[in-house]
Amino acid sequence: MPIRRTLRVLRRYSRVLGRRFEHWSAPARRQWRRSLQLRVVALTLVASSLLVGAFGFFVAQNSARILLNRAQDEVASSMDNKVKYASSQLSIFFQARDRKLGPTIITTVGSLAADGDPADSGGSIVAIRADNFPDIDPVTSAKVNTDQLITDDLRKAVAQDGKVAEQVRTAEIGGRTIKFLVYGSPVRTSFGHVELYYLVPLTTEDSAANQIRTTVLVTGLALVILLGVVAGLVTRLVVLPVRGAARTAQRLSAGLLDQRMKVDGEDDLALLAASFNQMAANLQRQIVRLEEMSRLQRRFTSDVSHELRTPLTTVRMAADLIFSEREEFDPAVARSAELLQAELDRFESLLTDLLEISRFDAGFAALDAEHADLVPIVQRVSDRLTGLADRVGVTIELNVPETPVIAEVDPRRVERVLRNLVGNAVEHGEGRPVQITLASDDGAVAMTVRDHGIGLKPGEERLVFNRFWRADPSRARQTGGTGLGLSISAEDARLHGGWLEAWGAPGEGAQFRLTLPVRAGDRLLSAPLPLIPRDREPVIEAPVLAETDSAEVM
Structure with a gap:
């Protein structure tokens, strides 16, 4: 001893x-x-x-x-x-x-x-x-x-x-x-x-x-x-x-x-400085040109979106009137009224997304943070997408705590992010269940959306947050998406100071994880939920955080 x-x-x-x-x-x-x-x-x-x-x-x-x-x-x-x-x-x-x-x-x-x-x-x-x-x-x-x-x-x-x-x-x-x-x-x-x-x-x-x-x-x-x-x-x-x-x-x-660097003499270091200055000048010209193009593109997108609002409102009023009287028309005309109504809904959604993207690009997006319980938000998103899930034969499963999960967030933006994630999971779920999980710890809250559908190919987890990118453009779409949902979701997560990450494997489905700080302005260090699902062995490819696409909306 x-x-x-x-x-x-x-x-x-x-x-x-x-x-x-x-x-x-x-x-x-x-x-x-x-x-x-x-x-x-x-x-x-x-x-x-x-x-x-x-x-x-x-x-x-x-x-x-x-x-x-x-x-x-x-x-x-x-x-x-x-x-x-x-x-x-x-x-x-x-x-x-x-x-x-x-x-x-x-x-x-x-x-x-x-x-x-x-x-x-x-x-x-x-x-x-x-x-x-x-x-x-x-x-x-x-x-x-x-x-x-x-x-x-x-x-x-x-x-x-x-x-x-x-x-x-x-x-x-x-x-x-x-x-x-x-x-x-x-x-x-x-x-x-x-x-x-x-x-x-x-x-x-x-x-x-x-x-x-x-x-x-x-x-x-x-x-x-x-x-x-x-x-x-x-x-x-x-x-x-x-x-x-x-x-x-x-x-x-x-x-x-x-x-610029100072160039002295004619030796190798002077050659390095001259080459560096030439590279900096070329980069400056390219950046200035790209900034001008980006400014024109943002202005064009914003102007077009705002200008289309007025005719869209007029067409919407006429379409609503026709849609309400479709039962008195011939079947072909009634079907055309329904198609017109659906496409107007899709067009209006696209305009809304374009306006939201233009706000992010212009730096006008603001966070209206408040202390909110995330459990009702998850349940509300699940209830609203239940009809779509039933039509495609998908079951939405919730795994949320019985006690409230309070965080300082913008409820509207969190609900929009979760709606985009669950909508994509239902659309690509191949008729298999979609699990929504909510968890929290002292510093962060996390929500994961897991599907068992077609999954993502290696490298596509880097592309899913790009604007207008789709894994399979030829697929028949049920949700009428615009291709901007995940881009807007990534911007909403970044506005909170959080993370939006993706994981996927071909034939094994995909999982998206939204991680937000409990207190607005705090720095995230870890997430309470793993990105790679527990029912799947870890893969070699590392998860990738959502990155803002450098290409602007045309």
């Missing part, structure tokens, strides 16, 4: 530390993502640091090895001479117990030792030992404890094996740490052989190696900094025009069509 409790505490603290680190590092990570210049300079510094570090390490190691090799060659040459001299001085004695042997060894060591104090890096140390002759005491040229320099392994190699051996050792002498190159060699005499040890301080070589390392380090650091500065300057030369292009493109996208 204590181990588990400790693990839980550690995990909790690690999560806290992780969150704090993410919070502290967020500005740096954001700057790293946004700044191309920072990334280039940082990567240049890292790469150059690794290269310069590897090169400096190689140079320093080779320099130290060269200095050590040179010292070894010098000491080996000097060692040969010292061995010959010591051998000539000691070979006159035939017994190790000779009383004059000790003073001679001391004199020989003094002659072989160089002048200077080993603590001051000037003098070397010479020592003669005779481990095979206990009567001969070790003699050293300086008052230095050589036990830490002349190791047992070195003495064994020289005294027992009779070999010339060397090693590098470090010792504390005079309060300083000094590195010595220690050479040992047997000296052959008439009574046997003794060992000659030559200890040369490597202070000069160490100092030179340290100076080389310092020089390499300072030079490498200066080179890395210089490379970083150069990388920053070079990157700045490239990034500044790119940033200028980005700012100019943002201004162009915001509608400031007269913005």
Whole structure:
């Protein structure tokens, strides 16, 4: 139990530390993502640091090895001479117990030792030992404890094996740490052989190696900094025009069509700026021309719609009179009166849709939002379309909450959207049931209309909200639609700050989802109902939000 409790505490603290680190590092990570210049300079510094570090390490190691090799060659040459001299001085004695042997060894060591104090890096140390002759005491040229320099392994190699051996050792002498190159060699005499040890301080070589390392380090650091500065300057030369292009493109996208890039020189960046300016000028001409055409089209649509209202009203009055007296006419004339009445209804619906589209295009559409219960709206739409559903053999199924669903919406526009969706579902339902579902959460309400008819082909979910678009123009239509219903519905949803989305698959039907915020002006984050029906596995194609068609009404 204590181990588990400790693990839980550690995990909790690690999560806290992780969150704090993410919070502290967020500005740096954001700057790293946004700044191309920072990334280039940082990567240049890292790469150059690794290269310069590897090169400096190689140079320093080779320099130290060269200095050590040179010292070894010098000491080996000097060692040969010292061995010959010591051998000539000691070979006159035939017994190790000779009383004059000790003073001679001391004199020989003094002659072989160089002048200077080993603590001051000037003098070397010479020592003669005779481990095979206990009567001969070790003699050293300086008052230095050589036990830490002349190791047992070195003495064994020289005294027992009779070999010339060397090693590098470090010792504390005079309060300083000094590195010595220690050479040992047997000296052959008439009574046997003794060992000659030559200890040369490597202070000069160490100092030179340290100076080389310092020089390499300072030079490498200066080179890395210089490379970083150069990388920053070079990157700045490239990034500044790119940033200028980005700012100019943002201004162009915001509608400031007269913005242009500054062209300096004749290099590739200047060519980019000139090409960008040429593209911006062409776009400006095209946009101005399209805006003029769009303005003329909107004006034509609005004027024609308004001008047709007056004759339509007159024709409607005459048609209503004829329609009311059709029972007194011949059957052919009575049928013509009915057809006239139906086509006038369709023509009037088209004019109403055209006027509504012209209001959206002109920016005059307004939202009359109020707190309304959406359950009665759904039920009212279902009741009004029940007659049409019965004629085509479709059953409308409702799935609405028993409690009120209150949202701040424009009831007239919501009812129109739902009427268009249900009417289309009934028309394309192929005699199968149409389900209407209503749900809500704290931030949004959603209504889905599901049919099991012909469905939509891949890509058609992007087209259903275009004006005058129909999936199958040759189909016999029951509702007398104008081809503008879904376009108007998409505009109504966008006016609410909501979403109108479509999903469909061939032979599996389609589903439309209207999502609206509970409070007018709030931003939608999610929908309480899925777009893909629960009775259908998700497809690869992603759902598409309704988009306003760029083509205007002709």
